[in-house]
Amino acid sequence: MDEKLKQLDGEVMRLCEPIFKEIEAVADRNRERVLDAFIENRVGAAMFAGSTGYGYGDSGRDALDRLFADIVLAEDALCRAQLLSGTHALTVALFGVLRPNDTLVSAMAEPYDTLKGVIGGEGVGSLAEFGVGYKECPLRDGRCDLNGLFELAKTASAVLVQRSRGYAERQALTVEDIGEICAFIKGANPRAVIIVDNCYGEFVEEREPLSVGADLIVGSLIKNAGGAVAPCGGYIAGKANLVELCANRMTAPGTGRELGCVLSGLRELYEGLYFAPSVVEQALKTAVYAACLFERLSLAVSPRYGEKRGDIVTAITIGDEKRLIDFCGAIQQNSPVDSFAAPEPWDMPGYDCKVIMAAGGFTNGSSIELSCDAPLRAPYTAYLQGGVHLTYSKRALLAAAKVVIK
Numbered sequence: 001m002d003e004k005l006k007q008l009d010g011e012v013m014r015l016c017e018p019i020f021k022e023i024e025a026v027a028d029r030n031r032e033r034v035l036d037a038f039i040e041n042r043v044g045a046a047m048f049a050g051s052t053g054y055g056y057g058d059s060g061r062d063a064l065d066r067l068f069a070d071i072v073l074a075e076d077a078l079c080r081a082q083l084l085s086g087t088h089a090l091t092v093a094l095f096g097v098l099r100p101n102d103t104l105v106s107a108m109a110e111p112y113d114t115l116k117g118v119i120g121g122e123g124v125g126s127l128a129e130f131g132v133g134y135k136e137c138p139l140r141d142g143r144c145d146l147n148g149l150f151e152l153a154k155t156a157s158a159v160l161v162q163r164s165r166g167y168a169e170r171q172a173l174t175v176e177d178i179g180e181i182c183a184f185i186k187g188a189n190p191r192a193v194i195i196v197d198n199c200y201g202e203f204v205e206e207r208e209p210l211s212v213g214a215d216l217i218v219g220s221l222i223k224n225a226g227g228a229v230a231p232c233g234g235y236i237a238g239k240a241n242l243v244e245l246c247a248n249r250m251t252a253p254g255t256g257r258e259l260g261c262v263l264s265g266l267r268e269l270y271e272g273l274y275f276a277p278s279v280v281e282q283a284l285k286t287a288v289y290a291a292c293l294f295e296r297l298s299l300a301v302s303p304r305y306g307e308k309r310g311d312i313v314t315a316i317t318i319g320d321e322k323r324l325i326d327f328c329g330a331i332q333q334n335s336p337v338d339s340f341a342a343p344e345p346w347d348m349p350g351y352d353c354k355v356i357m358a359a360g361g362f363t364n365g366s367s368i369e370l371s372c373d374a375p376l377r378a379p380y381t382a383y384l385q386g387g388v389h390l391t392y393s394k395r396a397l398l399a400a401a402k403v404v405i406k
């Protein structure tokens, strides 16, 4: 490491020290809760065996659902490889809960890019094509417009609350923020089902949104909740009657959660959940370190390093297309897998402009491993997330810092 970077690293580590301590304290309490749930659910090696065919009576699959429910304090949960990704889990939840002539309201303006087709796509079997109405509550000064939402919620059957920012210019919601939003929704309409898109938020705090009024939380296992070990999967957790509706949509109406073999990989789902608080701890340290580092290099970052976080994502405004591509290249070159590859912008399915992604992880597309993605449009903001250990992350981040200094 050259002298200048070494000095910068020392400064950043000193500034981040007190924040790291807070992150460790939250992770300790999350680990405590996770281990308690493993013990209470009597997780045993026989549960990892998997099943074939219909998968009837796959006790490992069913016990994982219960384990997950206990960890996030839900009445019930589906934590499964059969939920293919976060987008699929959210799709199952929305189609599970909503019926023709119902209205869905998005509380945080436009939802994540891949959900736009699910909600309003043409010729793809979207909610709109099944007669589900949709309304969006625009942000107000970058935050949830609580009064506007109060009005919209009155006629909503379900409200989607997205915790993380996606590619939008706003802060992630903290669990406290979500509690306030839930109170407004329930105040306007106690029957509206509150579905939180919890992607990137799991284990960032001690509580999950179910503890502050959400009815369902939904997320991906190749993000936080899979602990960088789960090879695929998603989850839906919350009120038992709603989870049951989702189970019927996940497989077939009437067979629901009883159907669905797990050929293999159950062990990794259990193990990932066990590691998740620790991996999120490292991802948060990576996020705080990165924010501080690039702040010192005079880039606009969000959130700032000392700000309270609702997720593991840091937006870093690079300001220039070429530098953005080089920035992602530096992250890729310092990754364990495909370090020799150069990421290139491409038309990713579900996104409306070219996207570049540095993702040198063990699991395809996993963004709990150190990863950086960016839509190729002004102001050329990179979204950085993940990192299974700060030492590994720092090497990539300092290489990316060189690109910025140049």
Ligand SMILES: *Cc1c(COP(=O)(O)O)cnc(C)c1O
Pocket: 085, 086, 087, 088, 112, 114, 162, 163, 164, 165, 166, 197, 199, 200, 220
């Ligand atoms: C990643 C993400 C999704 C979609 O998850 P995939 O696993 O990529 O399908 C949805 N919402 C948010 C906020 C996300 O970050």
